[in-house]
Amino acid sequence: MKTEIVAAIYDRRRQSPTAARERAVELLEKGEPVALPTETVYGLAADALNPIAVTKIFEAKERPHFDPLIVHLPGTDWLDRVAEVRDDELQLIRKLADRFWPGPFTIVLPKREIIPDIVTAGLDTVAVRISSHSVFAQIIGVFGRPLAAPSANRFGRVSPTTAQHVCDELSGRIPLIVDGGPTPHGIESTVVAVRDGRIHILRRGPVTTEQLSKFGKIDIAGPIGKVSSPGQLPTHYAPRTPLRLIEDAAAFSPEENQRVGLLAWNSAGSEKDFAVVRCLSKRQDFRQAAANLFCYLRELDQSDLDLIVAERVPLRGLGAAIMDRLQRAAHRPLDEQDRPQ
Numbered sequence: 001m002k003t004e005i006v007a008a009i010y011d012r013r014r015q016s017p018t019a020a021r022e023r024a025v026e027l028l029e030k031g032e033p034v035a036l037p038t039e040t041v042y043g044l045a046a047d048a049l050n051p052i053a054v055t056k057i058f059e060a061k062e063r064p065h066f067d068p069l070i071v072h073l074p075g076t077d078w079l080d081r082v083a084e085v086r087d088d089e090l091q092l093i094r095k096l097a098d099r100f101w102p103g104p105f106t107i108v109l110p111k112r113e114i115i116p117d118i119v120t121a122g123l124d125t126v127a128v129r130i131s132s133h134s135v136f137a138q139i140i141g142v143f144g145r146p147l148a149a150p151s152a153n154r155f156g157r158v159s160p161t162t163a164q165h166v167c168d169e170l171s172g173r174i175p176l177i178v179d180g181g182p183t184p185h186g187i188e189s190t191v192v193a194v195r196d197g198r199i200h201i202l203r204r205g206p207v208t209t210e211q212l213s214k215f216g217k218i219d220i221a222g223p224i225g226k227v228s229s230p231g232q233l234p235t236h237y238a239p240r241t242p243l244r245l246i247e248d249a250a251a252f253s254p255e256e257n258q259r260v261g262l263l264a265w266n267s268a269g270s271e272k273d274f275a276v277v278r279c280l281s282k283r284q285d286f287r288q289a290a291a292n293l294f295c296y297l298r299e300l301d302q303s304d305l306d307l308i309v310a311e312r313v314p315l316r317g318l319g320a321a322i323m324d325r326l327q328r329a330a331h332r333p334l335d336e337q338d339r340p341q
Contacts, residue, residue, distance in 0.1 A: 003170065005143060005163055005177045008037070020178050021135070025142050027176055033057050035152040035166045037131045037180030038072075040104045040188050040206065041294065043149030044174065045072070045140075051116040051276040053282035054148050058118075060173040063155040068121040068190070069148040070106055070230050071128050072142045083109035083126055083338040089194045095215055096192070096199070102132035104189040104206040106230070119148050121239070127230050129189055136182040150230065151188065152177075153182070158239055158297045158329070161186050165298060186291035187321055191230060192323050203230070204321035206290065239301035243308045243330045252309055261300040263326075265289070276303045286318035294321055297329065 006020040024034045031053040033046040044060060048051040048071045058065060071082060076097060079085070085093055093107060111126035118156070120126050127148075132138060140147055151159040160166045163179035170177075187316040189198040190205030198214050200219045209218055241261075246252050254260040254273055265284065278296035280289035300308050310326050313319045 001173055001175060003167065003174055003177060005156075005167060005179055007179045013257050016028060021139050021142065021341060022260075023176060024139050024178050028053075028139075028143050028147070031056070033060055033174050033177075035160075035163070035170065035174060035177040036136050036147075036149065036177065037133055037163075037183055038131045038136050038140060039183060040148070040185045041161055041183050042152040042163065042177075043072070043136070043147075044152040044166075044170070045136075045149040047143075048072075048119055048146040048148040049114060049116070051118050054116060054118050057148060057150065060170055061150065061153065061155050063150065065118065067155075068123055068127065068230050069116065069119050069150050069241055070191075071119060071126055072136070072140060072147045073128055073130050074100065074146065075130065076260050078146060079128065082112055083128060084112060085109060086191040092194050092197065092199075092216060096194070096212075099215070100207050101135065101210075102130040104185050105129055106189045106191040106203075108191065108193040108202065112166075120238050125193075127191060133180065133183075135178060139178070142286060156238055158237055158301065159188060159293050159294045161291070165295075170299075182291075184291065185287075186293055187249075187325060188294070190321070204324045206318065206321065208317050209320065210317060232320075237297075237325045237332070238329045239297050241301050241305050241308050243297075243310060243326075244331050245312055245326060246309045247312055249309065249311055254307070258307060259305045261303055261305040261308045263296055263300060263308060265311040265313050275305060276300055280313070280322075286313075286322070289313065290318055290322055 008020040027034050031050050033044050033056045036045045044057050046057050106127050106129040108125050108127045115126050152166045153160050161183045163177050166177050185206045190207040191203035193200045198217045202221045249262050259275040261276040264279040280292050313322045
């Protein structure tokens with residue numbers, strides 16, 4: 001299969017879809033998967049109501065079927081059509097949706113029958129969000145139905161934040177990549193569930209614990225025995241090169257003849273012993289660091305290194321989400337004993 005990359009340039013004078021958007025909608029209507037930019041990372045989108053189309057996502061990504069997908073909605077009017085919201089949770093869910101939608105925020109809710117089981121990995125819940133990216137929003141608006149859209153990369157690998165990253169991962173596996181430029185946030189959405197009046201954070205992301213705490217009491221999901229939502233696997237976002245977390249690069253010494261790359265947080269750290277260095281943010285800005293994270297991991301992974309070391313990031317605000325991704329990238333690969341049931 002030949003993979004086409006088309007830039008999404010919007011004609012604001014005519015307010016009409018470009019060829020990229022028309023081509024994307026045409027393929028989605030035919031049940032094909034299409035890579036689209038979102039405000040978090042690039043997603044591999046397909047008709048969420050078409051089980052055969054969704055199967056093509058799993059095939060292209062080599063994603064195991066026990067890992068559920070996030071469903072992107074064209075608008076809030078679709079929420080009641082795909083999910084059931086309990087009366088005692090409705091007020092809090094509406095407040096969260098009003099504040100964080102459209103945006104990098106996913107809510108897990110009891111699903112309705114309209115959502116195929118393959119989307120939810122057989123779970124009785126569905127994870128939903130509304131993207132704020134203009135290109136994604138325009139395409140899903142024209143398509144007019146929900147899109148299942150996990151990250152557009154091979155399963156378990158570093159998530160893509162540019163169209164070229166998608167091409168590196170999925171060229172020849174999907175028909176179209178819509179190039180909307182680098183993604184603004186650079187890490188995946190925050191995932192929550194609302195139960196018993198509390199907000200349960202199932203995956204950290206751009207919407208932080210501090211922001212959510214204004215709306216209710218917070219619980220943070222701990223180690224899992226069973227996957228209950230997208231983004232919960234202990235190993236994910238991993239480069240091929242082994243990755244190790246360290247406290248301070250200045251105190252780290254590579255072994256003799258070992259090529260080591262550094263993903264730095266403390267810009268004042270010693271860099272002389274490292275073959276390649278990427279600093280997440282020289283001014284230690286969490287938003288800049290999050291936007292750079294996956295891109296820099298990819299660059300280090302392509303630098304013929306024996307090891308990547310990453311300095312720990314403070315666990316406050318968006319730093320907690322960055323550390324979540326780094327900890328999973330450094331986790332040993334899943335084996336059969338680790339595989340969720």
